[in-house]
Amino acid sequence: xxxxxxxxxxxxxxxxxxxxxxxxxxxxxxxxxxxxxxxxxxxxxxxxxxxxxxxxxxxxxxxxxxxxxxxxxxxxxxxxxxxxxxxxxxxxxxxxxxxxxxxxxxxxxxxxxxxxxxxxxxxxxxxxxxxxxxxxxxxxxxxxxxxxxxxxxxxxxxxxxxxxxxxxxxxxxxxxxxxxxxxxxxxxxxxxxxxxxxxxxxxxxxxxxxxxxxxxxxxxxxxxxxxxxxxxxxxxxxxxxxxxxxxxxxxxxxxxxxxxxxxxxxxxxxxxxxxxxxxxxxxxxxxxxxxxxxxxxxxxxxxxxxxxxxxxxxxxxxxxxxxxxxxxxxxxxxxxxxxxxxxxxxxxxxxxxxxxxxxxxxxxxxxxxxxxxxxxxxxxxxxxxxxxxxxxxxxxxxxxxxxxxxxxxxxxxxxxxx
Amino acid sequence: xxxxxxxxxxxxxxxxxxxxxxxxxxxxxxxxxxxxxxxxxxxxxxxxxxxxxxxxxxxxxxxxxxxxxxxxxxxxxxxxxxxxxxxxxxxxxxxxxxxxxxxxxxxxxxxxxxxxxxxxxxxxxxxxxxxxxxxxxxxxxxxxxxxxxxxxxxxxxxxxxxxxxxxxxxxxxxxxxxxxxxxxxxxxxxxxxxxxxxxxxxxxxxxxxxxxxxxxxxxxxxxxxxxxxxxxxxxxxxxxxxxxxxxxxxxxxxxxxxxxxxxxxxxxxxxxxxxxxxxxxxxxxxxxxxxxxxxxxxxxxxxxxxxxxxxxxxxx
Numbered sequence: 011x012x013x014x015x016x017x018x019x020x021x022x023x024x025x026x027x028x029x030x031x032x033x034x035x036x037x038x039x040x041x042x043x044x045x046x047x048x049x050x051x052x053x054x055x056x057x058x059x060x061x062x063x064x065x066x067x068x069x070x071x072x073x074x075x076x077x078x079x080x081x082x083x084x085x086x087x088x089x090x091x092x093x094x095x096x097x098x099x100x101x102x103x104x105x106x107x108x109x110x111x112x113x114x115x116x117x118x119x120x121x122x123x124x125x126x127x128x129x130x131x132x133x134x135x136x137x138x139x140x141x142x143x144x145x146x147x148x149x150x151x152x153x154x155x156x157x158x159x160x161x162x163x164x165x166x167x168x169x170x171x172x173x174x175x176x177x178x179x180x181x182x183x184x185x186x187x188x189x190x191x192x193x194x195x196x197x198x199x200x201x202x203x204x205x206x207x208x209x210x211x212x213x214x215x216x217x218x219x220x221x222x223x224x225x226x227x228x229x230x231x232x233x234x235x236x237x238x239x240x241x242x243x244x245x246x247x248x249x250x251x252x253x254x255x256x257x258x259x260x261x262x263x264x265x266x267x268x269x270x271x272x273x274x275x276x277x278x279x280x281x282x283x284x285x286x287x288x289x290x291x292x293x294x295x296x297x298x299x300x301x302x303x304x305x306x307x308x309x310x311x312x313x314x315x316x317x318x319x320x321x322x323x324x325x326x327x328x329x330x331x332x333x334x335x336x337x338x339x340x341x342x343x344x345x346x347x348x349x350x351x352x353x354x355x356x357x358x359x360x361x362x363x364x365x366x367x368x369x370x371x372x373x374x375x376x377x378x379x380x381x382x383x384x385x386x387x388x389x390x391x392x393x394x395x396x397x398x399x400x401x402x403x404x405x406x407x408x409x410x411x412x413x414x415x416x417x418x419x420x421x422x423x424x425x426x427x428x
Numbered sequence: 429x430x431x432x433x434x435x436x437x438x439x440x441x442x443x444x445x446x447x448x449x450x451x452x453x454x455x456x457x458x459x460x461x462x463x464x465x466x467x468x469x470x471x472x473x474x475x476x477x478x479x480x481x482x483x484x485x486x487x488x489x490x491x492x493x494x495x496x497x498x499x500x501x502x503x504x505x506x507x508x509x510x511x512x513x514x515x516x517x518x519x520x521x522x523x524x525x526x527x528x529x530x531x532x533x534x535x536x537x538x539x540x541x542x543x544x545x546x547x548x549x550x551x552x553x554x555x556x557x558x559x560x561x562x563x564x565x566x567x568x569x570x571x572x573x574x575x576x577x578x579x580x581x582x583x584x585x586x587x588x589x590x591x592x593x594x595x596x597x598x599x600x601x602x603x604x605x606x607x608x609x610x611x612x613x614x615x616x617x618x619x620x621x622x623x624x625x626x627x628x629x630x631x632x633x634x635x636x637x638x639x640x641x642x643x644x645x646x647x648x649x650x651x652x653x654x655x656x657x658x659x660x661x662x663x664x665x666x667x668x669x670x671x672x673x674x675x676x677x678x679x680x681x682x683x684x685x686x687x688x689x690x691x692x693x694x695x696x697x698x699x700x701x702x703x704x705x706x707x708x709x710x711x712x713x714x715x716x717x718x719x720x721x722x723x724x725x726x727x728x729x730x731x732x733x734x735x736x737x738x739x740x741x742x743x744x
Binding site for chain 2: 076079080083084098101102105192193194195196197248249250251252253254258262380385388389390392393396397400401404406407419422
């Protein structure tokens with residue numbers, strides 16, 4: 011009975027798309043979580059590719075970011091996933107590769123266009139095999155409303171002290187919500203808060219690698235202090251920030267009701283189309299003037315080949331094109347804020363994007379601490395940090411408790427290599 | 429039929445004819461129900477006894493259950509979800525069902541005007557999709573765009589407003605009350621129907637004995653609708669312990685803040701399907717589903733075998 015049932019399910023899910031593939035031209039489907047980018051792919055990127063390869067038709071099929079991982083995993087296991095899989099960085103895609111769901115791409119034409127650092131997010135721990143073509147990284151920072159800054163008469167803050175002085179000014183002025191952020195969705199608190207300002211405390215790669223090596227703990231001061239700073243943000247968030255969602259924060263800022271928006275460069279394109287005031291950006295403020303600055307420059311998005319794809323050759327053609335300088339230029343300008351990882355220099359038209367990328371010159375870059383190696387267990391460190399950061403800002407947890415809880419979760423499964 | 433007629437006349441009267449049409453008419457429902465309900469249920473129960481060992485699915489006995497109740501984090505999550513679920517159920521029992529009964533009692537008053545209008549208006553939210561209900565309540569209660577702060581300001585109660593959905597001490601109560609608002613029509617309708625079933629002679633006899641108004645409700649009507657209240661309680665119990673949709677649309681899969689609205693359904697969802705960077709754990713999800721199934725089974729059995737048997741029924 012189960013077998014018949016499975017056969018029926020198989021017939022309706024796997025065999026149905028096969029009918030479409032019978033058509034003459036090859037049909038490729040891209041699985042992605044970037045539903046915000048749908049118009050960019052449909053109007054700019056895919057037409058550019060299809061113009062060169064008229065016998066390949068590409069469909070971009072995005073879904074909601076929070077559902078992507080589980081959905082694409084389920085699809086891969088059931089054999090219904092698209093030919094091309096957009097790759098999350100580090101442990102998630104690595105798990106897919108280890109399960110044989112993503113194909114190795116070492117000999118793909120175009121992979122030579124990427125540095126080892128760029129490929130690191132989609133390479134096995136021993137550095138031998140790469141399985142996704144790096145597409146872009148995102149940089150964390152703060153976007154601010156230039157008009158509001160002029161109106162209140164404040165300068166872009168360089169140090170933490172200046173940052174809080176600016177926030178205090180906006181609070182006194184009362185016309186703007188100083189910081190547009192809420193804690194309801196939890197991920198903003200960690201991604202735009204903790205991962206954003208944290209690298210200045212744990213000194214970027216130094217702290218991240220020490221955490222992996224086990225020589226630093228999340229209870230150490232450099233990991234707890236950013237929580238303490240986040241806790242101070244509470245006074246400058248809007249009324250009822252506990253129930254404020256991510257879209258609420260975006261709208262508050264683009265409607266001109268908030269002055270500063272802690273964020274990442276992925277927000278540039280949507281904000282440009284919505285906000286009618288001039289925007290600027292500044293890097294996370296350092297603790298004292300003259301300190302070395304660290305920024306989160308996170309390898310965020312790659313694209314890989316479904317190992318069971320029926321159209322592997324066409325898919326490889328597409329991937330080689332994604333690895334080409336042509337795509338790098340197209341993508342970086344079509345989706346400003348997603349910075350190319352390609353070796354060939356890309357000229358970006360967007361000023362805000364240029365501002366973000368200029369920080370790379372003076373600041374050390376690092377990736378999100380929970381992404382690689384320490385992020386592959388259960389409980390998941392990333393989700394734990396979401397919860398801890400949100401709790402700290404809500405005031406229901408002290409910074410010390412946040413450090414302890416996250417470390418306890420990590421200890422429960424992670425044993426650093428000796 | 430004809431083949432039975434030709435059978436041995438000596439046995440024929442004793443044997444009842446095989447009524448094939450019963451089986452034929454039952455077959456579609458039986459097959460569909462088996463395929464979409466019973467088989468998945470058995471498969472889930474089976475999966476809870478298996479786990480991935482060295483990359484292979486292997487039979488592990490009750491090890492998943494041991495881990496669910498033994499692992500301090502998983503156990504904490506589970507008991508938190510179960511407790512929240514109990515609170516969710518208690519709020520429904522204390523708010524939804526009494527209000528439903530009260531509304532039904534008022535609707536069945538013979539001289540109430542616009543009864544049909546009230547009945548439909550109160551029942552409409554039940555027909556709405558939970559996605560719409562979740563979304564509109566999220567908007568109403570939003571501290572930024574919502575109309576709740578403004579409306580409360582009009583009556584001078586602005587200071588009592590707070591971002592209820594974002595605070596761990598009030599989020600669960602708020603979500604429960606949204607659910608009560610949506611589903612209060614169901615107990616109302618069932619009780620209403622039960623009240624209409626009470627024969628007028630009984631009520632007239634009561635009036636002759638001088639039992640009217642409130643005491644009539646307590647002494648005559650309430651005992652007569654007790655079986656319906658029992659059924660409603662069971663429906664509420666099953667519905668609440670299976671709940672997931674409203675919490676998911678209002679609070680997201682993390683059921684925040686800080687897990688304060690996490691009920692068994694959302695815990696199951698996160699465990700089974702995974703969330704964000706957490707990868708789904710199918711066997712553990714099946715284990716939680718099995719525990720949910722057992723909890724509901726225990727609750728329903730308690731009702732069927734203990735409470736329902738002692739309930740007094742009246743024949744008219």
